Amino acid sequence: xxxxxxNTYPDLLPDFRNLAVMARVLVxxxxxxxxxxxxxxxxxxxxxxxxxxxxxxxxxLLLIELMVLFAASGLIARLPYWIGGAIVIVLAGxxxxxxxxxxxxxxxxxxxxxxxxxxxxxLVATALLAYFRLHTKAFSPAxxxxxxxxxxxxxxxxxxxxxxxxxxxxxxxxxxRAERALEDIADLFRTLMSDARQFVRLADEIALLERYADIxxxxxxxxxxxxxxxxxxxxxxxxxxxxxxxxxxxxxxxxVEPGTGVGDVLVRIERxxxxxxxxxxxxxxETGGQRSGNRMxxxxxxxxxxxxxxxxxxxxxxxxxxxxxxxxxxxxxxT
Amino acid sequence: MIRVFLxxxxxxxxxxxxELLQDIAAEVPTAVAGEARNGVEALERLPAxxxxxxxxxxxxxxxxxxxxxxxxxxxxxxxxVIFVTAHDKHALEAFELNALDYLLKPVRASRLAAAxxxxxxxxxxxxxxxxxxxxxxxxxxxxxxxxxIVLVPVRDILFLRAEQKYVTVRTxxxxxxxxxxxxxxxxEFSEPFVRIHRNxxxxxxxxxxxxxTGAGEEExxxxxxxxxxxxRLPVSRxxxxxxRELIADRP
Numbered sequence: 182x183x184x185x186x187x188n189t190y191p192d193l194l195p196d197f198r199n200l201a202v203m204a205r206v207l208v209x210x211x212x213x214x215x216x217x218x219x220x221x222x223x224x225x226x227x228x229x230x231x232x233x234x235x236x237x238x239x240x241x242l243l244l245i246e247l248m249v250l251f252a253a254s255g256l257i258a259r260l261p262y263w264i265g266g267a268i269v270i271v272l273a274g275x276x277x278x279x280x281x282x283x284x285x286x287x288x289x290x291x292x293x294x295x296x297x298x299x300x301x302x303x304l305v306a307t308a309l310l311a312y313f314r315l316h317t318k319a320f321s322p323a324x325x326x327x328x329x330x331x332x333x334x335x336x337x338x339x340x341x342x343x344x345x346x347x348x349x350x351x352x353x354x355x356x357x358r359a360e361r362a363l364e365d366i367a368d369l370f371r372t373l374m375s376d377a378r379q380f381v382r383l384a385d386e387i388a389l390l391e392r393y394a395d396i397x398x399x400x401x402x403x404x405x406x407x408x409x410x411x412x413x414x415x416x417x418x419x420x421x422x423x424x425x426x427x428x429x430x431x432x433x434x435x436x437v438e439p440g441t442g443v444g445d446v447l448v449r450i451e452r453x454x455x456x457x458x459x460x461x462x463x464x465x466x467e468t469g470g471q472r473s474g475n476r477m478x479x480x481x482x483x484x485x486x487x488x489x490x491x492x493x494x495x496x497x498x499x500x501x502x503x504x505x506x507x508x509x510x511x512x513x514x515x516t
Numbered sequence: 517m518i519r520v521f522l523x524x525x526x527x528x529x530x531x532x533x534x535e536l537l538q539d540i541a542a543e544v545p546t547a548v549a550g551e552a553r554n555g556v557e558a559l560e561r562l563p564a565x566x567x568x569x570x571x572x573x574x575x576x577x578x579x580x581x582x583x584x585x586x587x588x589x590x591x592x593x594x595x596x597v598i599f600v601t602a603h604d605k606h607a608l609e610a611f612e613l614n615a616l617d618y619l620l621k622p623v624r625a626s627r628l629a630a631a632x633x634x635x636x637x638x639x640x641x642x643x644x645x646x647x648x649x650x651x652x653x654x655x656x657x658x659x660x661x662x663x664x665i666v667l668v669p670v671r672d673i674l675f676l677r678a679e680q681k682y683v684t685v686r687t688x689x690x691x692x693x694x695x696x697x698x699x700x701x702x703x704e705f706s707e708p709f710v711r712i713h714r715n716x717x718x719x720x721x722x723x724x725x726x727x728x729t730g731a732g733e734e735e736x737x738x739x740x741x742x743x744x745x746x747x748r749l750p751v752s753r754x755x756x757x758x759x760r761e762l763i764a765d766r767p
Contacts, residue, residue, distance in 0.1 A: 338603035339602050339603045342602035342603050342620075343526065343529070343602045345622050346528065347526065349532050350528035400528060402526075439577050
């Protein structure tokens, strides 16, 4: 029943390939271990000593667990949440058991019993998954709101009515071009109204950018000059939807429309190693300024990037040599 | 036959208006007297065009429609103005409040015809209504001559000084006389200008410093030293504390 699911965010397992997720697992487990040793030890000095001993046993296991989850994350992510979660917990337990048995054969010191190792691992894995679930949930109102804001910010009435007006002007003189413009507008709005929670392919996002630029070109004619540098763009990369189009719209709205001359806008998207870089540049106009509306749109995009990529995405703006530039960098992910 | 001038930065929008004017020609005969792509261009071309009605987009580069309309006030035979806008919530509220005519884009032929008929008899909008509808200070002051409008960018102005019934507008190059009240100017440009005397407003950015006059036992009097302008302007005793404070605040 899609209509009921509209406003809820589906449960998702954490992405074990995300550095921020790994960091949270490492810090979380070590914090638990530290708390445990302090609780069990009579004083601070023996507690520290015990923690160091425990860490010698714990860290290799933790790293092995993370490596296995990293490798398996593609498979796990495709399963329903509960099954995937159960598999992660069982996997953690089995690995811990195997690790315990292996250490036992080479260890010179006392090793925790097999059952203790496995039970503690299962508990900790469950606790961490619960934490990640809460973490996502805590974000989901923000996401619903972000989506709403995105919609409102996206459909700039100014843009909609001016575009319709431009199409009306075309209907008699160039009906074919008018048809194409209406199709472009329809495509644009279809995307605007689509589910903002799904990743989209970069190729689709680029097609959207081009449609949008076509509509603006219709209105602004020679005043708008867009240069595209897309040769190195990885078309199979995945992005949250509506990340680039608002940036191009801002570039036109603040950098071209308020100017009396020709406005050069640059769109460059490229892959550098395992990162995807996107740059959008426009003339920086003293008069129009890139003010509050722009800041809101940027904040919104930044929030959504954080929701999709956690700490691994970056958004920066810069003003240099009379140009205003927005740069986005996200991890290169594929379908 | 009504002579109509079109000012809009988007050429399809101007084309559309021309089509509509043709469509309603039987009901309201019109002739296009001229076109412009932005406010400054419109001000250059309008006086000679003999336009009776101006169809004026609000959001235009360089100078927006509202400011343009305000500069037309001093012109002999100023045209009536019909504002045209796609969406500008603030402006629309202001128009309603001050009884200024406007049309929404996309414009309907029937509404355009009605607005033109009304405008042809109504004459130019009142300056006060326009001033009240504007939400930002003007970028230019204007001096209307017989067949043209001279624009003086506000950021080039050193000071404004009231004399008799005029206000002198002084830039580095020359001076102009305008028929506006210093009080209204002070209110509009409270940000970039500071009052130093009952009859004088000075651009804050042009102030280089102060000079003391009145030697010895006499009470101190102060004068403003301007950047790149020889004449010193006296600060009145009443304004001095306020002026000194403002300058002290400067980073």
